[in-house]
Amino acid sequence: MNRTVIRGGLVVTAAEEVHADVLVEGEKVVALASYGSGVAEGWTADRVLDARGLYVIPGGVDAHTHMELPFGGTSASDTFETGTRAAAWGGTTTIVDFAVQSVGSSLREGLDTWHAKAQGACAIDYGFHMILADVTEHSLKEMDLLVAEGVTSFKLFMAYPGVFYSDDGKILRAMQRGAENGGLIMMHAENGIAIDVLVEQALAAGKTDPRYHGEVRRELLEAEATHRAIKLAQVAGSPLYVVHVSAASAVAELAAARRQGLSVFGETCPQYLFLSTDNLAEPGFEGAKYVCSTPLRPREHQAELWKGLRTGDLQVVSTDHCPFCFSGQKELGRGDFSKIPNGLPGVENRMDLLHQAVVEGRISRRRWIEIACAAPARMFGLYPRKGTIAPGADADIVLYDPAARQTLSAATHHMNVDYSAYEGKEVTGKVRTVLSRGAVVIDDGAYLGRAGHGRYQPRATCQYLD
Ligand SMILES: [Zn+2]
Secondary structure (H helix, E strand, C coil): CCEEEEEEEEEECCCCEEEEEEEEECCEEEEEEECCCCHHHHCCCCEEEECCCCEEEECEEEEEECCCCEECCEECCCCHHHHHHHHHHCCEEEEEEEEECCCCCCHHHHHHHHHHHHCCCCCCEEEEEEECCCCCHHHHHHHHHHHHCCCCEEEEECCCCCCCECCHHHHHHHHHHHHHHCCEEEEECCCHHHHHHHHHHHHHCCCCCCHHHHHHCCHHHHHHHHHHHHHHHHHHCCCEEECCCCCHHHHHHHHHHHHCCCCEEEEECHHHHHCCHHHHCCCCCHHHHHCCCCCCCCCCHHHHHHHHHHHCCCCEECCCECCCCCCCCHHHHCCCHHHCCCCECCCCCHHHHHHHHHHCCCCCHHHHHHHHHHHHHHHCCCCCCCCCCCCCCECCEEEEEEEEEEECCCCCCCCCCCCCCCCCCEEEEEEEEEEECCEEEEECCEECCCCCCCCECCCCCCCCCC
16 A cells, blocks of 8 residues: 655644654555654655645645536536645645535435536545525425435525525424434525615615625624524524624624524635725726625624634634636626626635734634634534544645745636636745645645546534534
């Protein structure tokens, strides 16, 4: 069996930091040996990776991506092939993408369609959540089958009436089912019915620029929906995971629920931590590049999100990677912000941006690994196969240079999209080498992986509830 030794690095996991050598056999980590123990001296290997001066960290787990998602008459511009390759460049070795149930179709049809898109295409490992767009007696029963085959989380929408939207009764039924079968309900918490009224009024008043996207999707309507989702989950006796939290008042709702002892979890994304309504207001039509939902908020909200990540009221940072090119896709909304496809590219940037937060003293190194690797793996039933470096874990490992400097740019990124949301931003820290299940997929500026290396990952149920 192929043996690799990673020598001389600082191994950082969510639990500890230790100077240690790591032995990989085939696809798995088999041993760690701390310096001076003498243990690693006896290791023979086919390949030695020199990690002196580098961090040795678990590959990132991005639990929220939308490769090839059909949305607003177009499709997200990254395929499973291009998107997972870009993820690897950025040190992410697992994604959990969203299979979509269309209204009138079964969960099975949706899941099969997404399997067909991803099969043979991915550079790194992948799993699926299921978007429940049509809660019926049949789809509720299907939830049980999906949980049994490793699709253990279901996303519902309080937004997008007529597309993905579920009313409170449907949400309650799905939560009740999740409480029984162990499926975790993920919620897009915005009051879409009220938002649509404000959209209509804004457009009628001639307010058509991208910045109005942020104005009509009011913070209060995120907080209200978050509160309502929490109460519905409480009634159903189910846990709840709120996706892409952007408003300070929504964080407060989560924090209050957690203080009551409820199993309520929250995710935020790099765009809410680093970008703001200032970007949405950029002149010309540039603001369209930053249109996503929930929307970017005024800069003051960032401090509350960082605080939530430090206190543990927010547990996960995912990207909600859903790229649309500025040219030809975002431009569909010229003259009507409501027609701008919702979504930002980011799957390649998450590990670096969160490391930058370590550099700036916002979070610790171990918290970086926790929110980007370990917690998403635990939340979605992939731990400890993913999200840590330990004997028995998959050898998804990143050698990370904490001192390298880089400038984020569309000119150098690998996502299939014609702009970067972080164009020109300088960050300290860069991926040197990436292993996916023992195979080197990125090394020193070269992509060595292949489409089809990535394998489907059936998942256990949420491991925060055990
Ligand atoms: Zn999403």
